[in-house]
Amino acid sequence: SMIADPLTKGLPPKVFHEHTTLKGWRTPNLYLFQRFWCQPKEIQAIISAQTHFEAHDSDVIIATIPKSGTTWLKALVFAIVNRRRFDVNSIDHPLLRSNPHDLVPFLEYKVYADNQVPNLSNLDSPRLFASHVPYTSNCKVVCICRNPFDTFVSIWHFMTNIRPNNLGPFSLEEAFDMYCMGQVGYGPYWDHMLGYWKESLNSPQKVMFLKYEDLKEDVNLQVTRLAEFLGCLFSAQEKRDHVVEDITKLCSFQNMKNLEVNKDGKSILNFDNKGLFRKGEVGDWVNLLSEEMVERLSQIMDEKLAGTGLEF
């Protein structure tokens, strides 16, 4: 039987049979759509983006799995590509006044949300957008992912904060079980990662693949690589002037977390920006996952990533 939901009107019926629906993490249901799990509101916007968005060669899309470092990567890419327009050390830098999600909007949460079809042709080039949707793009893409242990823990804390009470309880065990089956927004996340990973191997000039852990290890190096990929190398003079380091400082966890706009504002749907800055560490999963959980997820990752060259 069909799910009666006004938002799904006009969509192909086969997408919405009951066997393709699950309990949601922060909404009543998740639906399987185009082979990934998402929500009716997102589906509408994704279809709209797929129908109306015309990529320019100069566009950059930041593609991520939720909670894998999206906010950080948006900030870094914005600062890098706009550094001639906005001096990194300016006290008026847009990143000091706006959350990165306002500067690099999600196609599915902002640009095409609520049935909007905006005219994007007047935006300055390079246009920066973001998406959580698995790989389909034909412009430049920077993808970030993160080890699934920390990603799960980050999602768990985030969802625990925003899940409305009227949806009833959602235990850690239940969430983890769903995560292990790939049943999480834009999952299975291994398909998401591997789609971008493979594309980055096939077309390294079009898709750059980053890991949160690599950014944590040496963010200056990754900023230099990003600039190279994005076609805006740092000049010798800029290097002498420490522009790379100034960018990473501007976008650092501590700096961003303490900005007024990130303490009070809301930039994605009705979520508090505050919730986007929790710990920003690698390995926080030791504080939440049991030995059995670690064992189970390790086995799944070994199986899914075997032979792909992608590891964490």
Ligand code: A3P
């Ligand atoms: P934790 O929950 O582990 O702290 P996303 O931006 O994709 O939603 O990912 C959120 C995760 O990135 C959170 O992880 C958050 O703390 C971390 N994060 C946000 N801004 C960051 C920054 N500037 N540097 C490092 N990590 C950051």
